[in-house]
Amino acid sequence: MTIRSYKGITPTYDNSVYIDESSVLVGDITLGKDSSVWPLVAARGDVNYIRIGERTNIQDGSVLHLTRASESNPDGYPLIIGDDVTVGHKVMLHGCQLGNRILVGMGAIVMDNAIVEDDVIIGGGSLVPPNKRLESGYLYVGSPVKQARPLTEQERAFLKVSADNYVQLKDEYLAEG
Ligand SMILES: CC(C)(COP(=O)(O)OP(=O)(O)OC[C@H]1O[C@@H](n2cnc3c(N)ncnc32)[C@H](O)[C@@H]1OP(=O)(O)O)[C@@H](O)C(=O)NCCC(=O)NCCS
Secondary structure, rough: OOOOEEEEEOOEEOOEEEEEOOEEEEEEEOOOOEEEEEEOOEEEEEEEEEEEEOOOEEEEOOEEOEEOOEEOOOOOHHHHEOOOOEEEEOEEOOOOOEEEOEEEEEEEEEEEEEEOOOOOOOOOEEEOOOOEEOOOOOOEEOOOOEEEEOOOOOHHHHHHHHHHHHHHHHHHHHOOO
């Protein structure tokens, strides 16, 4: 079963959202309008919560999880993803916060309490360490990531185009039934 309850909480989303039937979403997860979840994504909202904004796509094989509350960290770390975010293939997002219009390159890892501001590209295969803040308007690459350069105007525009392309694609999949 793709959508599973945990402790009485079931993922919530409306019928503009596309969720591939091979993905697994558990527990306290909310998805905004026109978002999409592609094959073999595992998203587990069990020991904290996951919030995904509007027009955001989570591509194939990505893993989404979070960190439980503890004595030293009373709120734990939920996973919060904004609007118009492209999460590439096989990305790991763990207890971090992503703003709006971000591209997380395929195979990247973003760790606990990392904060990615709006309008950022994270290169494929990069690692964002715990507690790191990525500043708005820049490209980051490497493991651990380093700020590479400011985004060009073209790249900034592409962030929205990429999200819009996935909205169109998920509409086509929804129409297939
Ligand atoms: C980083 C990225 C945006 C390209 O940036 P770019 O500035 O055009 O890259 P360039 O090809 O000009 O390369 C600049 C340098 O960065 C290096 N580089 C490129 N991508 C890199 C990456 N992901 N990690 C580390 N280094 C990278 C290049 O090898 C090159 O190094 P050099 O100067 O020593 O030769 C792109 O490589 C990338 O990772 N895109 C992510 C795409 C993706 O995953 N989309 C989601 C799935 S649809």
